[in-house]
Amino acid sequence: MRLATVRTPEGTSAAVINEQSATLLDARDVSEVLAGGNFGDLGKGSGGTIPLADVVFETLIPRPRSIWCIGLNYASHVEETGAALPEYPAVFTKMPTALIGAYDDIRMPPASTSEQIDWEAELVVVIGSEVRRANEAEAKAAIGGYTVGNDMSVRDWQLRTTQWTLGKTFEGMSPVGPWLVTPNEFGEVGEQRITCTVDDEVVQDSVVGDLVFKPAMLVSHLSQVTTLFPGDLIFTGTPSGVALFREGQPWIKPGAVIRTHIDGIGDLVNKCVIC
Amino acid sequence: MRLATVRTPEGTSAAVINEQSATLLDARDVSEVLAGGNFGDLGKGSGGTIPLADVVFETLIPRPRSIWCIGLNYASHVEETGAALPEYPAVFTKMPTALIGAYDDIRMPPASTSEQIDWEAELVVVIGSEVRRANEAEAKAAIGGYTVGNDMSVRDWQLRTTQWTLGKTFEGMSPVGPWLVTPNEFGEVGEQRITCTVDDEVVQDSVVGDLVFKPAMLVSHLSQVTTLFPGDLIFTGTPSGVALFREGQPWIKPGAVIRTHIDGIGDLVNKCVIC
Numbered sequence: 441m442r443l444a445t446v447r448t449p450e451g452t453s454a455a456v457i458n459e460q461s462a463t464l465l466d467a468r469d470v471s472e473v474l475a476g477g478n479f480g481d482l483g484k485g486s487g488g489t490i491p492l493a494d495v496v497f498e499t500l501i502p503r504p505r506s507i508w509c510i511g512l513n514y515a516s517h518v519e520e521t522g523a524a525l526p527e528y529p530a531v532f533t534k535m536p537t538a539l540i541g542a543y544d545d546i547r548m549p550p551a552s553t554s555e556q557i558d559w560e561a562e563l564v565v566v567i568g569s570e571v572r573r574a575n576e577a578e579a580k581a582a583i584g585g586y587t588v589g590n591d592m593s594v595r596d597w598q599l600r601t602t603q604w605t606l607g608k609t610f611e612g613m614s615p616v617g618p619w620l621v622t623p624n625e626f627g628e629v630g631e632q633r634i635t636c637t638v639d640d641e642v643v644q645d646s647v648v649g650d651l652v653f654k655p656a657m658l659v660s661h662l663s664q665v666t667t668l669f670p671g672d673l674i675f676t677g678t679p680s681g682v683a684l685f686r687e688g689q690p691w692i693k694p695g696a697v698i699r700t701h702i703d704g705i706g707d708l709v710n711k712c713v714i715c
Numbered sequence: 716m717r718l719a720t721v722r723t724p725e726g727t728s729a730a731v732i733n734e735q736s737a738t739l740l741d742a743r744d745v746s747e748v749l750a751g752g753n754f755g756d757l758g759k760g761s762g763g764t765i766p767l768a769d770v771v772f773e774t775l776i777p778r779p780r781s782i783w784c785i786g787l788n789y790a791s792h793v794e795e796t797g798a799a800l801p802e803y804p805a806v807f808t809k810m811p812t813a814l815i816g817a818y819d820d821i822r823m824p825p826a827s828t829s830e831q832i833d834w835e836a837e838l839v840v841v842i843g844s845e846v847r848r849a850n851e852a853e854a855k856a857a858i859g860g861y862t863v864g865n866d867m868s869v870r871d872w873q874l875r876t877t878q879w880t881l882g883k884t885f886e887g888m889s890p891v892g893p894w895l896v897t898p899n900e901f902g903e904v905g906e907q908r909i910t911c912t913v914d915d916e917v918v919q920d921s922v923v924g925d926l927v928f929k930p931a932m933l934v935s936h937l938s939q940v941t942t943l944f945p946g947d948l949i950f951t952g953t954p955s956g957v958a959l960f961r962e963g964q965p966w967i968k969p970g971a972v973i974r975t976h977i978d979g980i981g982d983l984v985n986k987c988v989i990c
């Protein structure tokens with residue numbers, strides 16, 4: 441099953457995404473659907489059905505209670521940074537103001553703030569039910585689904601100090617969506633390809649099975665620290681191929697179009713504009 | 716003027732704190748009062764007045780949209796770590812689940828999770844009005860007030876990777892309060908003493924004027940990255956004297972009572988219990 445948050449004349453609505461249409465649900469967003477736990481009742485939404493081509497996607501979870509990000513979590517990306525494989529996940533965070541929809545423009549800061557804009561295609565875990573101090577089996581059961589994210593990074597702000605968060609949470613720079621795919625449909629992380637394409641050049645191309653710390657481990661680990669709630673997001677890290685470690689550091693220029701893809705979920709397509 | 720969020724039989728209420736009493740306001744918490752911008756109308760609350768001795772304090776802002784923390788921001792603390800004075804603030808974050816009231820118990824994790832519990836007395840800036848890409852004068856005008864916080868830290872979780880956030884956001888470990896003091900009453904950061912006392916031993920003793928990056932600079936800096944909203948919190952950093960850098964690393968033991976004080980604001984008093 442696929443769930444999305446879509447924009448409506450009245451605001452937003454959760455929706456079940458079918459092959460050619462979207463069925464609106466009695467919930468403002470996917471977070472509310474997950475919190476209600478009423479998956480069995482889905483498809484009975486009273487809001488009507490609209491053609492998929494007419495759907496405008498809101499970011500999947502407009503206001504998560506927490507957004508976590510994992511650094512250095514693909515073996516290939518760890519290798520390009522020159523670091524050793526990590527013993528524990530490196531965790532930083534984003535604020536909800538960073539989030540945008542699957543086809544929204546990425547809002548680059550003015551050049552006077554930064555010109556070091558970089559891409560990071562990521563599998564994003566969506567928490568489905570409240571979870572605290574969970575073992576990996578309990579953690580796995582708390583995963584509501586998977587979606588696509590791009591942890592767009594402002595590298596000079598990220599690397600000015602030891603702490604990366606500021607370079608990772610610029611407002612309006614992190615697309616998430618277009619929909620959540622439930623775990624039974626997505627399956628285990630394995631051979632699903634994850635790619636990032638900048639203006640038709642494939643710059644990242646890996647499989648999500650290359651993750652060092654897998655989704656259930658990450659949820660279990662974070663749940664030792666704090667309760668996770670339905671709709672909370674975990675950006676699980678990015679594979680190799682970012683601009684930072686490429687010859688000449690080819691940062692994103694205004695007007696670039698970034699496509700972020702994961703097999704079994706779908707695509708984000710975002711144009712980069714200064715605003 | 717002093718504003719607090721207090722617990723009531725129905726939930727929580729914002730209140731003006733007078734010398735011997737609290738006047739309840741028509742707002743659920745201080746964040747709502749700040750967002751309403753109606754400081755001129757305060758004191759006209761219809762909820763009645765209760766003796767200060769009967770007040771039970773909720774954490775000042777129960778659900779901020781963002782909580783920022785600054786590392787290495789007192790010259791004395793930078794010196795004890797052996798680092799050079801920073802050129803930019805090192806910024807990490809907390810999640811709202813970390814926050815507790817001024818006299819609540821600090822919820823230590825079980826010993827199997829960590830025994831490296833440490834204190835960090837901090838001046839906390841409370842955002843009063845929405846602010847984005849502000850210069851320092853505009854940033855200063857957006858400060859709603861100051862309060863006391865303790866950025867209680869779980870050092871092994873903080874220092875296992877380069878990223879500190881996990882060790883700083885353990886659920887129920889970060890007291891904030893008891894009230895906000897408006898800038899006109901608190902004055903400029905200067906000779907106000909900031910102290911932390913563990914079981915009657917003074918372990919930190921400095922003045923907030925020793926801050927490397929002052930409140931207006933921090934607000935301006937963060938506002939280049941994202942909008943800040945009324946009720947957002949900035950933990951501004953801690954002076955020297957933490958357990959991490961003391962002989963023998965005297966971590967907090969269950970049952971310890973921690974008092975965190977700032978002149979012109981007041982005190983947090985929190986007992987540490989495993990739960």
